[in-house]
Amino acid sequence: MSVLLLVSATAGAIDHDDMPINSGSELRDWCKSQSEATLIGRGQTPFNWSASYSDQGNALQVKGKWRVNGTDVFVECSVARGAQSRYATISIQDSP
Numbered sequence: 444m445s446v447l448l449l450v451s452a453t454a455g456a457i458d459h460d461d462m463p464i465n466s467g468s469e470l471r472d473w474c475k476s477q478s479e480a481t482l483i484g485r486g487q488t489p490f491n492w493s494a495s496y497s498d499q500g501n502a503l504q505v506k507g508k509w510r511v512n513g514t515d516v517f518v519e520c521s522v523a524r525g526a527q528s529r530y531a532t533i534s535i536q537d538s539p
Contacts, residue, residue: 461529464522467496467503470531474505474520477533487511498524514538 464470471494482489494507507518515538522531 461527463525464503464528464531465525467498467505470503470520470522471496471505471507473528473531474507474518474533477520477531478507478509478516478518478535481533481535482509482511482516487516489516494518501525511537 464473474494475492479489479492489509489511491510492507494505496503496505498504501524503522503524505518505520507520509516509518517536517538519534520531522528
């Protein structure tokens with residue numbers, strides 16, 4: 444069973460920890476913490492985070508993966524360089 448969860452950080456109230464994301468490594472860290480919190484909120488225990496990041500001009504992107512209950516959960520995050528973290532997007536998808 445494949446589950447896709449899309450979360451927009453702008454959907455809720457403005458986060459008091461909102462900060463500009465200027466590099467792929469900053470987005471990677473944000474993506475890890477947000478995806479971990481989401482999975483824990485779903486009652487899952489994520490471990491063994493791995494991720495890579497890239498930038499193409501002003502677009503930053505992270506592709507990551509958690510292990511959860513013996514399967515891979517894939518995570519993708521993106522944001523424009525310099526944008527506040529509330530504008531970042533995150534996609535979480537269980538392995539097919």
